[in-house]
Amino acid sequence: MALLPPEFIRILISSVLIVSFVFLNAMILVYIERKVAGHIQRRPGPMEVGPHGILQTLIDGLKLMGKQIIFPDNIDKPLFCIAPLLAFVPAVVAFVVIPFSPKLQAVDLDMGIIFILALASLNVLAILLAGWSSNNKYSLIGAMRSVAQNIAYEIPMLLSLLAVLFMTNSLSMKSIVEAQKPLWFIVVQPVAFLIYFIASLAETNRAPFDLPEAESELTAGFHTEYGGMAYGLFYLGEYANMVMVGAITTTFFLGGWSGPPLPYMEYSGAFWFLAKVYFIVFSMIWFRWTFPRVRFDQLMNFCWKIMVPFGLVNLMITALVLKI
Amino acid sequence: MIKYFKDIFLGAQSLLVGLWVTIGYMFKPIVTVQYPREKNKIPPAYRGHLEFTRDPETGGSRCVVCLRCVQSCPSKCISIDWEIKGEKRKRILKSYVQDFTRCSQCGLCVEACELGAIRFSNEYELVGFAKEDFYFNLVKMLEKR
């Protein structure tokens, strides 16, 4: 052990922690999603495995792992195999720069947010590969929808984040949180918050923007042909992305780890951080079980006619106010 | 331009109203019945498989093998076997089998029976591994009861 440099051990520990955090989170989120959906629909949700069905997602995960991955005819096999990994891995890696609390952060990159956004856009590639390689027209339509949608929504998303970055003058996640000590940015930048939140719903393909998988139109969209853990990885990727969105929203608008003081605030700030993340994720789930799905052209109209102008105006006002 | 902002405002308002409805329902009690633990009350009119009513005088069935139930059945799922006995050449019921796999629970047989010898049971938890599990012999079932 002595031969290993301490930096290496740190990387090992933090990557293990992050991967397990993502897995655990996905499991908890699936459970929460099903429970929230159930109660909104006036049914109890999973109740059988464990008290109140708490172990249901674990069992489901085991079931998915035990399943055979079916390769349909005439697929592009290498791409078909890479796609789920590509959906999952970047979503996990992005957690490296998330500041859970002042001392709980794997790496504090100078350009943390750029790193996250770069990785997040790899998600599109995964969906495109999955849709293309499946040799299924539904998958292909879903993939094309997803690409158009994600590229369109990245613009208002960046515009809204840019407004915040103007105020912090830093791309590091930690310093963005620290800049919010006096006042959370949701108060200063409510429009940017709304735009970011809506655009992130579209980025993560959550309802009412779940067009790539719109099951009443495209059966299951890009993952129609996937089964077993390959499907599971898409799922994990989706939930990891949800947590990621929640984390970014918390970092940028909700003051990160700040909250009423707890003992050992350097570490226990993560509690407030996670609470805020889960609140954001809960509202995403809440949205999903309330609204119908939008149509594709409406989605684009909404982006280009409402979100982008509002984002631009917001950015301009921010710039003006800061300059004066 | 005013319409543009009005649309956005009204749209957002309608979405918030929708969210308010669902969050309200989230805290209302559950309406589903947790089946194996809770059970629904089965109304007396429920149409299950057939069963004999018991004749209080003889303790047996009231069936006199008039075959009206057989004739009225759309799916031909009742089969009756009988023997002829005695001076009056009375029909004595030997077996009365209902093929429940084909029954459509229309109720014509029960209505056709003037003596009220058959009725619907309230049995709804029927499972079996073979088709034959659902060939109900009403005579035997009456004896067991």
Add this chain to the structure above:
Amino acid sequence: MNQGPARKNEHIYTLNMGPQHPSTHGVLRIILELDGEYIITAEPVLGYIHRMHEKMGENRPYPRFIANMSRLDYVGPMLYNHLFTAAVEKLSGIEVPPRAEHVRIITAELSRVASHLLWMGAFLMDLGAFTPILYTFDDREAILDLLESVCGARITFSYFRFGGVCNDISADFIEGTRAFIKLLRTRFPMYEKLVTKNIIFEKRVKDIGVITPEMARLYGVTGPALRASGISYDVRKNEPYSIYPEFEFEIPCGENGDCFDRYIVRMLEMEQSLRIIEQALDKIPDGPVMAKHAPLKLHPAPGETYFTVESARGEAGLLLISDGSDTPYRLKLRTPGFSNLSVLEELAKGILLSDLVAIMGSLDLVIPEIDR
């Protein structure tokens, strides 16, 4: 690579929607020619659950066909029960006691409300809203419980008989129905808030799939789909059967004939059905629920009769040709879904795939009824 002239249209591709597809409501298959996501042609392919009910009708005596009628349309089965029994009564001149007529109307209208509730949930499911279907199922469950208490079945009722109905209704049923009407009326504002006024829903269905009155006429579209186009045609009013003339109710109509109007018409129709049920409950007389001399085996005199009722989806017709024996010589079912679906081919030209789903949802397709 084939470089022939056929490659001119290479960006057009064929998509098989169904027979196993979440929004075809069963086993309808639609062959779509798509250009991107825009539909060039849509050709429905039927017959995946064709059961030849007409032949079955010819092969069995009249009473034994009642059970089939519930299988024809499992969403509003009581209305089809009404169709068949009333047609045979008309053919053979059986009179129905007044109490039975009232019971028939109460149960049939309950069935219509149940059908519309289920439709509404399924329609919103097609549009991607998951929650309303469970709320409507909750309401529909109350109706099914009521109907189960009176006839013992939840979906395949087989409740009506020639000359009446097979069970009398109890005081509990009347009370329960009144309670249900009260309950459903409190739910309508919730549906309005959750669904009708929702901006996403509105944008999805307004001006989509417009059926003009002329188009509706040429294709024989009936029911809510026709009324949404602004034509007030309802068999219950225009060609009253049973004791519908005794009740006060309105025929809600739309204006544009789009999906939104079809939705609104159905919502308003539920309220009108509740009104009819209320009046029937108030008026219901005492007496038998079965005609005295109603036979179990009919031999209607030769002749033919055409009878129509307003089913939940439109005008359901039955042509009965009798040859004097105990089985019909010819039994022809005119199901509204069949005609309503035939208009889809024309509606689908040049729209988006998502709109096709909305249109199919709004037409209220029940495939067993279409395929018969």
Add this chain to the structure above:
Amino acid sequence: MLIEDIKKELEELKPESLERKNYSSEGYHWDITLSRETLQDFARVMNRNKFFIEDVCGVDLKEDLQVLYHFAHTGELCRITGRIFTSKNTPAIPTISNIFPGADWHERETFDFFGICFTGHKNLKHLLLPEDADITPLRKSESELKSLDDLTRKPSQRTLKSKLMWPVVFENYKRRPPVKHGREEKKS
């Protein structure tokens, strides 16, 4: 009154027969028998008077195959049945789907069940039956066939023959011992 007005137009078609029917028993007002030449004109008359098509329905008779066209009106109560006969060996009838596009599917259905060929139909292939089906399920066997005369109502006949299998079942309905479904018996 549409019912009276339409009479003139229907007579102009020179139908083989045009009968006023008793609506309360038959369910329609006019019964018109057409020939192959007048069928399209009939459809045009219906179209002009804003009727909508209900269905197209075949009937297998002893003499011929018969096809019924049912039309109804959304404004007034008026139902019209058109009849046309075609031979059994080479059944062919002109289509009306060019006038009523809604007749398209009904004609295809009739083609399915009776093998009647609708000339001029654009897309005459099986609708409900499998594509390669070569059966005509609703045609009857020789023994079952009845002639048209046997199927028409005779005024002298009572509507319901009392040739019942068992005399009056429901008279005894009340006399029947009350049946309680379910398992209440166990308690006693």
